[in-house]
Each structure stands twice: as structure tokens, then as C-alpha cells.
């Protein structure tokens with residue numbers, strides 16, 4: 097396994113138990129199962145499609161079916177079900193007739209594309225009529241794309257918020273890529289989740305402490321270095337100097353990291369004292385001097401009600417170091433001094449903090465944010481209602497449009513027939529029932545019969561996900 101976790105490199109085991117029995121349940125003479133993935137709606141009205149390329153490269157590409165894997169699966173399922181339900185013959189067929197490569201075709205909207213909800217995002221179909229049962233085997237794995245997609249979407253919505261406040265209160269938006277830093281490595285459920293979710297955040301930003309995301313972006317999206325960080329303190333490196341050693345600890349930070357940015361958590365005991373007397377008096381000259389080498393101290397509060405603490409810290413530091421008014425008329429600390437708020441940050445809390453700063457005439461330029469659990473973990477498949485459904489089948493040589501339409505939940509109604517995603521008057525439209533024009537289909541074949549057909553680069557993925565406000569500024 098490449099990203100940690102139990103070494104389960106057998107796709108014959110990467111599915112739900114009930115699916116092992118589904119080859120016995122389709123109509124006899126079924127030769128095609130065509131299924132699609134969509135966000136049915138949810139928290140945000142548009143989603144960033146991201147992460148399928150990782151799943152394809154990690155699990156589907158190449159000769160992924162072998163006799164050994166069949167034997168392993170056969171043994172497990174015999175014990176798991178206490179009976180013979182495993183499709184040994186069907187998997188042997190794939191080894192014998194396809195050299196262990198999966199006879200599937202996956203078409204998807206390009207990675208990074210932002211699509212309004214309720215549109216088809218990718219489709220899966222079998223390319224060998226004997227393997228109709230294979231399409232939905234992979235629902236389990238492929239629906240996991242909900243995670244990188246939802247992290248990227250939530251992260252991008254926060255980018256919109258921060259960009260709008262920079263637009264209103266800062267000279268420019270140059271600092272935007274580093275305004276939301278990933279603090280989430282410890283707050284996710286596994287190293288692989290950190291890699292996937294951390295990469296999803298880096299589709300929108302460039303600041304991260306989630307090192308696993310760098311490896312993922314490099315290995316699966318060709319990103320040489322997808323994210324950056326800076327020397328920063330944690331409470332232990334301050335408090336180990338003792339209750340009366342905070343000044344020494346701070347001085348050590350400034351002298352050990354004399355150039356560039358250095359961040360220092362300052363709430364170990366009394367952040368008001370730290371800002372007013374330690375940073376603002378005792379170490380003031382050292383901090384000002386760093387400015388001569390274009391170096392910046394980043395003061396980090398880490399407790400208290402975020403908006404209150406941020407404004408009070410800015411006010412104390414402003415008094416000690418002075419402020420300038422920028423072109424928008426908002427106050428900015430000297431360039432050698434900034435703050436970062438990494439506690440209590442989420443899509444829900446960002447606006448309140450930035451609104452309070454704006455009301456008190458502080459530019460958004462003064463602050464960066466860190467977010468952990470809210471960024472990488474406080475979401476689930478229902479956040480964007482991600483689902484995978486069969487919409488078309490061929491049975492006895494007859495094509496049939498397949499759908500569900502529960503009287504108990506109209507919202508769960510699924511789309512019918514072969515689907516295409518097309519642009520009509522500049523808007524995404526999902527054309528159903530095979531009425532689409534293949535020439536206009538925005539769904540691109542990305543995987544077929546064991547081969548990856550599209551390898552999207554990191555920069556093009558980030559480019560597609562860019563927010564309108566930034567694109568507008570670039571045009572000026």
C-alpha cells in the first residue's frame with residue numbers, strides 16, 4: 097500500500113459485501129450496466145470535481161486482477177458468507193480474456209472543474225458484455241471521491257470569502273494563496289485521508305502543514321511542491337522554557353530564525369502581556385530590525401473567542417508598532433508583523449472574524465488563518481449528497497433507461513439513460529436518455545481497459561478551480 101493503511105491491494109476486496117452477490121441478481125442476459133456519479137445538492141451549490149485521478153491511478157490502472165487475488169478473495173468470501181456466492185468464474189474470465197485489466201470505461205469532467213450540483217460528474221460502464229456485474233462493483237471505491245471533492249469545495253468556498261474581504265480591504269489579493277493554512281493532519285481518520293484531503297485543499301491554496309498532501313500531489317498529480325510552510329512554534333517549544341521563560345523562548349525564535357517568516361504561538365499564559373510587553377517592548381527592536389531583511393514575525397493567538405482575540409491582538413500590536421492606512425483606507429501593521437488565527441476556523445466562522453476586523457478598519461492583509469478538523473474532517477458524503485446510480489442497461493440486446501424515484505424521497509430520484517454533460521448558453525446541462533451529442537460531451541474518457549487515458553497536471557487542475565474574483569483581477 098502506498099498511503100499507509102492495512103495492506104489491502106486487492107480490488108476484489110475493495111467493495112461492499114452485498115456487491116459480491118450482485119452478479120447473481122441482475123436480469124439474465126444483461127450485457128451492459130451504465131452508471132453515473134453526481135452531487136444531488138447539499139451545503140454548496142457548486143462543487144470542485146477532484147480526486148478521481150488518484151483513485152484510478154492507485155487502484156484501477158494495470159493488471160489489477162491475478163489468480164492469487166482471486167484465490168485470496170475466494171477464501172475470504174467463503175468464510176464471510178458461509179456459502180459460495182463469489183463470482184470466481186467472472187474474475188477468472190478477466191484474467192484469461194483481459195490479462196487482469198479491468199474492462200471498464202470511465203468518462204469524467206476534467207479534474208478541478210467547478211460544476212453546479214445535480215449534474216453528472218463521471219460515468220462508468222463495462223466494455224465487455226460478459227462483465228456487466230463489474231460496473232457497480234466499483235461504486236464503493238469510486239464514490240469515495242466525495243471526500244477530496246467535498247474538501248476542495250469547502251476549501252474553495254472559504255477562498256471566496258477571504259478573497260472578497262481582501263478585495264474590499266487590501267491593496268491587492270497577492271496574499272490569497274497563503275491565507276488558509278491546513279492544520280488538519282492530526283484531525284483526520286488516517287494518513288491516507290490526510291494525503292487525499294490535504295491535496296484537495298491545495299487545489300485552492302498553497303499553505304499546508306499536512307506533509308502527506310505534498311507526497312500525494314507529487315505522486316498522483318505531478319506537483320513538484322504543491323504546498324509550503326514556515327518555521328513555527330508549538331506550545332511545548334515555548335512552555336519548556338518555564339512559566340518565566342516565555343521572553344527567552346520568544347527571543348530564541350527570533351534569533352534561531354533570523355530571516356523570512358517565523359510564527360510564534362503566544363497564548364501559553366497571557367497573550368495580552370505577550371503582545372504588549374514581550375513582542376511590543378522587550379523584543380520590539382529585534383522585530384523591527386528583521387524588517388530590514390524583509391523578514392516577518394507572525395504572532396499566533398490560539399484561544400479565546402476568535403473575533404474578539406484577533407481584534408484585541410491587532411490593537412495592542414498596532415499601538416506598539418504603528419499602522420499604515422492602505423489604498424482602501426484600512427489599517428495595516430508594518431510588513432514585518434502579521435498574525436495567524438488557527439483556532440476555531442471554519443467556513444461558518446471566517447466571515448464573522450473578517451467582518452469584525454473590517455468594522456474596526458483592519459485590513460484582511462494583516463491576518464492568515466489555519467484550519468484543521470473543519471477543513472479535512474467535519475464533512476461527510478451527505479454534505480454534497482454524493483451518489484452513484486445505474487441509469488442505463490442493455491438486457492437481451494435491448495437498451496433500457498434505468499432509474500429510481502422513491503415516493504418517500506423525491507430528492508433521491510436518479511437520472512435516466514445514457515448521460516452527457518454539455519454547455520448550453522454557458523451553463524452546464526446534463527442531457528439524459530441518450531439525447532446528448534457525443535461531440536459536445538464534456539465527460540472525457542479517463543480510463544479504459546486498464547489504461548489511464550488522461551493525466552491532468554497539478555497546475556491545470558488548480559487553474560480550473562480558480563474563483564471568479566481572482567480571474568477578474570487577472571484580466572485587469
Ligand SMILES: O=C1OCCC/C1=C\Nc1ccccc1
Pocket residue numbers: 277278279280281305325326327328359394396436438466468
Ligand atoms: O497549530 C498547528 O496545529 C497542527 C498543525 C500545525 C500547526 C501550526 N502550524 C503553523 C504553520 C505555519 C504558521 C503557523 C503555524
